Amino acid sequence: MANANLSSAKNARKDEFYTQFHDIEKEITAYLEYNPDVFRGKTILCPCDDPYESNFFKYFALKFNEFGLKKLIATCYAGSPIANRELSLFAEESLENKTTKSPHKIEITDINNGGAVNLSDVALLLAQDRNLLTRLKGNGDFRSNEIKKLRDEADIIITNPPFSLFREFLAWIVDANKQFSIIGNVNAITYKETFPLLKDNKMWLGPSITSGDRRFNVPDDIPLYAAGCGIDEDGKKYIQVKGVRWFTNIDHGRRHQPLPLMSMKDNLRYNRKIRGKESYDKYDNYDAIEVPYTDALPSDYDGVMGVPITFLDKY
Numbered sequence: 001m002a003n004a005n006l007s008s009a010k011n012a013r014k015d016e017f018y019t020q021f022h023d024i025e026k027e028i029t030a031y032l033e034y035n036p037d038v039f040r041g042k043t044i045l046c047p048c049d050d051p052y053e054s055n056f057f058k059y060f061a062l063k064f065n066e067f068g069l070k071k072l073i074a075t076c077y078a079g080s081p082i083a084n085r086e087l088s089l090f091a092e093e094s095l096e097n098k099t100t101k102s103p104h105k106i107e108i109t110d111i112n113n114g115g116a117v118n119l120s121d122v123a124l125l126l127a128q129d130r131n132l133l134t135r136l137k138g139n140g141d142f143r144s145n146e147i148k149k150l151r152d153e154a155d156i157i158i159t160n161p162p163f164s165l166f167r168e169f170l171a172w173i174v175d176a177n178k179q180f181s182i183i184g185n186v187n188a189i190t191y192k193e194t195f196p197l198l199k200d201n202k203m204w205l206g207p208s209i210t211s212g213d214r215r216f217n218v219p220d221d222i223p224l225y226a227a228g229c230g231i232d233e234d235g236k237k238y239i240q241v242k243g244v245r246w247f248t249n250i251d252h253g254r255r256h257q258p259l260p261l262m263s264m265k266d267n268l269r270y271n272r273k274i275r276g277k278e279s280y281d282k283y284d285n286y287d288a289i290e291v292p293y294t295d296a297l298p299s300d301y302d303g304v305m306g307v308p309i310t311f312l313d314k315y
Helices: 004-011 021-034 055-062 119-128 145-153 163-176 186-190 195-199 264-270 309-314
Strands: 043-046 071-076 104-108 133-135 156-159 179-185 214-217 237-241 244-248 288-290 304-306
Touching (some): 021 055, 021 179, 043 055, 055 071, 055 156, 071 145, 163 179, 163 186, 179 186, 186 195, 186 244
Parallel strands (some): 043 071, 043 156, 288 304
Antiparallel strands (some): 071 104, 104 133, 179 244, 214 237
16 A cells, blocks of 8 residues: 555656665665765765755765765756745745746855764855855756756766656666666666666666665655655645665675575475476576576575575665
């Protein structure tokens, strides 16, 4: 039932979900544990992220100096519904013509002269230096030439793209050969555009989410029907979404944990989940064997295997 809202939102092209701060922090921390300098000297682009609502922007603004970022760019393709209740960046602008109600871009190259930063500092920074925020000439769509130029400038792209545009967004990143970490549904593993990247070790699943629902804040006009949805302590609507995963090509330690495996012969003889079979089943239309369980992966087979999602979740 929790995904009823997800389906209706996708059909209405209103699948603009705002990722929880702690979910971002947990994933990024895993990359840093593997490589503490993974973001040092890098430009990060968040191309679906109104800074008034996006925790991606807030997180990397908070960590800008700690991570040693070169630049942080966030673009908004739609006006924030809470912009006029937040900072007034340009006092001379009328309410109906505010920059923050049009597609806009924020670029940060320095915060607090290298010192500690909190969200109040970020708010003050945005409010005082108008050179950090500019209107976009177009509509802010990631497929526009304007946003493509920012993509080409960036080293790493991190965001939660609209679920209905996941395939296009992933192709947009891969075409530019960028590092990335994006959120999508686990069913994206089966997409013809996605599976070859996983098979060829050009993309893998992130380490921080392997099961369970995840909570996302949503715009006020999204109806809340399913169980587990509601309004949080800050008065913002949220929905619970099943099957959420991070898709990334940023390395992390969980990928390199060895998985104990038996040979094909030993699996067929001793593995209680498949023993009794004479051989592994083969696909009729593809030269691959079917492996129904993670612990039935054969150690001595070097061909293609149809593996369970639980294996992809681990690696």
